[in-house]
Amino acid sequence: MPPEQTLFAYPLYFLRKMSCSLTPRCKLYAEILLCSLLIFLPSIATAQTPVNIIFDTDIGNDVDDALALAMLHAFENRHEARLLAVTITKDNKWAAPYVDLVNTFYGRPEIPIGMVKNGKTPASDPLIQVPSERKNPDGSYVYPHRITDGTEAQDAVTLLRKTLAAQPDDSVVIVQVGFSTNLARLLETKADHISALDGASLIKKKVRVLVVMAGNFSTGDPEFNLQQDVPSAQKVFSEWPTPIVDSGFEVGAAMLFPASRIEHDFAYAKNHPIAEAYRAYKPMPYDRPAWDLTAVLYAVRPGNDYFALSPPGKITVLPGGRSRFDPSPDGRHRYLILNEGQKLRTLEAMIMLASEPPECNRCF
Numbered sequence: 001m002p003p004e005q006t007l008f009a010y011p012l013y014f015l016r017k018m019s020c021s022l023t024p025r026c027k028l029y030a031e032i033l034l035c036s037l038l039i040f041l042p043s044i045a046t047a048q049t050p051v052n053i054i055f056d057t058d059i060g061n062d063v064d065d066a067l068a069l070a071m072l073h074a075f076e077n078r079h080e081a082r083l084l085a086v087t088i089t090k091d092n093k094w095a096a097p098y099v100d101l102v103n104t105f106y107g108r109p110e111i112p113i114g115m116v117k118n119g120k121t122p123a124s125d126p127l128i129q130v131p132s133e134r135k136n137p138d139g140s141y142v143y144p145h146r147i148t149d150g151t152e153a154q155d156a157v158t159l160l161r162k163t164l165a166a167q168p169d170d171s172v173v174i175v176q177v178g179f180s181t182n183l184a185r186l187l188e189t190k191a192d193h194i195s196a197l198d199g200a201s202l203i204k205k206k207v208r209v210l211v212v213m214a215g216n217f218s219t220g221d222p223e224f225n226l227q228q229d230v231p232s233a234q235k236v237f238s239e240w241p242t243p244i245v246d247s248g249f250e251v252g253a254a255m256l257f258p259a260s261r262i263e264h265d266f267a268y269a270k271n272h273p274i275a276e277a278y279r280a281y282k283p284m285p286y287d288r289p290a291w292d293l294t295a296v297l298y299a300v301r302p303g304n305d306y307f308a309l310s311p312p313g314k315i316t317v318l319p320g321g322r323s324r325f326d327p328s329p330d331g332r333h334r335y336l337i338l339n340e341g342q343k344l345r346t347l348e349a350m351i352m353l354a355s356e357p358p359e360c361n362r363c364f
């Protein structure tokens with residue numbers, strides 16, 4: 001039974017019973033109250049149910065992951081999402097400290113962080129290293145964080161299993177904005193002390209949808225996230241047991257995050273870990289495509305007409321990191337389509353969310 005049905009069952013039953021024994025005028029008022037409940041309570045119930053998100057990221061290869069993580073904190077401020085865990089596919093020591101300091105900046109240092117073992121793209125990048133290392137004259141970190149090296153973080157696949165096992169069935173949305181290393185390994189896991197289910201069965205039971213930023217559905221050209229770990233991407237797209245919605249390269253490439261908004265909209269904090277990462281990634285000013293932000297926006301607000309959807313079908317990952325989509329009525333895969341008329345509103349929503357200040361006054 002849907003939760004709202006349980007929520008309304010008793011008041012509705014009571015009102016119906018009560019209205020039978022009332023005068024006609026009171027009965028009219030009771031019916032009006034009943035109608036109001038039926039109209040308004042479902043929207044209240046929906047608004048109070050945040051989307052359970054696991055964010056799987058290659059943070060440190062490009063700056064859009066950082067902006068996407070900031071968006072998730074804004075969604076959590078608004079009670080639209082709950083960030084259950086962040087798992088990392090970039091095998092570099094600064095990736096986990098940077099996620100930790102961003103979560104701490106937004107007032108949520110407790111969010112668990114999982115790190116890939118023997119993963120891809122080990123090279124460091126100033127976007128994650130500079131904010132992680134920067135200290136005040138007294139030796140304290142400018143951006144406080146507890147994880148100072150990725151090796152201190154727990155194993156990503158174990159964290160994925162623990163997180164899924166603890167959630168209600170069919171309630172989790174995984175957002176994968178890097179490579180498929182962690183999720184392919186999750187698919188391969190066996191039953192263990194965390195869950196009696198193997199990886200595929202656990203995913204099928206807990207994950208409502210996987211939202212991915214990968215591939216190219218405009219040209220089919222090789223795409224970075226697929227290229228880095230082709231076998232894992234092939235495994236995920238061929239074996240994932242629940243629906244996949246994919247934001248291709250062309251969607252984010254059509255919307256550029258303006259450097260001017262980095263300078264202006266994040267100025268509420270003298271030291272801001274997102275703006276600092278953006279400045280450290282490339283010489284300013286530059287406008288970077290909003291790739292990973294699109295996946296987060298769709299994952300939390302799928303029904304807001306920010307994007308259109310392809311027909312159902314099957315996404316196949318080809319050698320070299322190319323991708324192909326074959327429509328089929330019973331397919332579990334779709335990709336996002338951005339219409340010209342949606343661009344301005346969709347980009348503005350992502351900018352506003354990414355730059356939304358932390359909700360607490362203890363954060364900075």
Ligand SMILES: [Ca+2]
Pocket residue numbers: 057058059061062064065177178292
């Ligand atoms: Ca990414």
